[in-house]
Amino acid sequence: xxxxxxxxxxxxxxxxxxxxxxxxxxxxxxxxxxxxxxxxxxxxxxxxxxxxxxxxxxxxxxxxxxxxxxxxxxxxxxxxxxxxxxxxxxxxxxxxxxxxxxxxxxxxxxxxxxxxxxxxxxxxxxxxxxxxxxxxxxxxxxxxxxxxxxxxxxxxxxxxxxxxxxxxxxxxxxxxxxxxxxxxxxxxxxxxxxxxxxxxxxxxxxxxxxxxxxxxxxxxxxxxxxxxxxxxxxxxxxxxxxxxxxxxxxxxxxxxxxxxxxxxxxxxxxxxxxxxxxxxxxxxxxxxxxxxxxxxxxxxxxxxxxxxxxxxxxxxxxxxxxxxxxxxxxxxxxxxxxxxxxxxxxxxxxxxxxxxxxxxxxxxxxxxxxxxxxxxxxxxxxxxxxxxxxxxxxxxxxxxx
Numbered sequence: 074x075x076x077x078x079x080x081x082x083x084x085x086x087x088x089x090x091x092x093x094x095x096x097x098x099x100x101x102x103x104x105x106x107x108x109x110x111x112x113x114x115x116x117x118x119x120x121x122x123x124x125x126x127x128x129x130x131x132x133x134x135x136x137x138x139x140x141x142x143x144x145x146x147x148x149x150x151x152x153x154x155x156x157x158x159x160x161x162x163x164x165x166x167x168x169x170x171x172x173x174x175x176x177x178x179x180x181x182x183x184x185x186x187x188x189x190x191x192x193x194x195x196x197x198x199x200x201x202x203x204x205x206x207x208x209x210x211x212x213x214x215x216x217x218x219x220x221x222x223x224x225x226x227x228x229x230x231x232x233x234x235x236x237x238x239x240x241x242x243x244x245x246x247x248x249x250x251x252x253x254x255x256x257x258x259x260x261x262x263x264x265x266x267x268x269x270x271x272x273x274x275x276x277x278x279x280x281x282x283x284x285x286x287x288x289x290x291x292x293x294x295x296x297x298x299x300x301x302x303x304x305x306x307x308x309x310x311x312x313x314x315x316x317x318x319x320x321x322x323x324x325x326x327x328x329x330x331x332x333x334x335x336x337x338x339x340x341x342x343x344x345x346x347x348x349x350x351x352x353x354x355x356x357x358x359x360x361x362x363x364x365x366x367x368x369x370x371x372x373x374x375x376x377x378x379x380x381x382x383x384x385x386x387x388x389x390x391x392x393x394x395x396x397x398x399x400x401x402x403x404x405x406x407x408x409x410x411x412x413x414x415x416x417x418x419x420x421x422x423x424x425x426x427x428x429x430x431x432x433x434x435x436x437x438x439x440x441x442x443x444x445x446x447x448x449x450x451x452x453x454x455x456x457x458x459x460x461x462x463x464x465x466x467x468x469x470x471x472x473x474x
Contacts, residue, residue, distance in 0.1 A: 140167060374405070412443075
């Protein structure tokens, strides 16, 4: 998963303090809101008990509908970057409406102030929220005393008001911090890519600057020698060919090194991608470096890990992914196993290209259903073991006394 795909995966979940961006987030927020709307049971029970006159009951139902409607508008409506005056107006209106209903209909309506506290914790900046929420809790306490509430009833009203508002402040602040961290990570990745481009530019300049200058000088020299000294001109042309061939080799090595991934980098990327997709990962403390692993086989394993993790995140529907790197004889094998449903069609271009890439490094690829369900990809490359006969050959080459 690349940086462009991560925000899309994370954005699939409803975020506290932000307006929903799609239908899934709307449904999630509505479900959560309806869940803690159960506190309104006390107010509804008070209206249906028959203790109030018809006028008071009508006023209560109108007030409750108005309060709930404005509350849902704050939860699901537009959300500016900064606190707007109309949001403060709605919160102030809810606060006054809750006071009016409580003073006219009784202490059962004090529960409305819990929702005002939660809304204030979500919408206000932390420095203001930490002032508004305790003020609302004090209001609840005063109303409880006016209505003759006991100690237990007072705690049941004051604690949800205070803790609910403070908890929302903490959750919103945590969400804001996570968004800032994601933006910072994207910025770091962008800067790292720019730095790598600059490094490649520097390498190419260092590799080609001297060679191209030498080719230019020798070409001019050969041009001046051609009429009178053809043999020396031919020697200059031969030097030009040698220098150009060496420059071509240097450029190929530089570009190959630039494009070849490493296991350490891909293991770190796999941890990040799986965590961002919400997939439990068992990558452990795997180290990518191996003393007998050549650069080309390491690059092939790194490509295999990238392709496997990408398939797990995009297509598998898995909830868990295990990554193992272990020696098997003279081979180093990478195994990626998930508990998903596996591919719905034959191997695509990704696995086909991966098979060809491993074959170039004398490796092999095995892909298919895992023994316990799901899908397993196993890529193996040979290790460059030192030959055991080298010391003996060196001894035989030494002169005998």
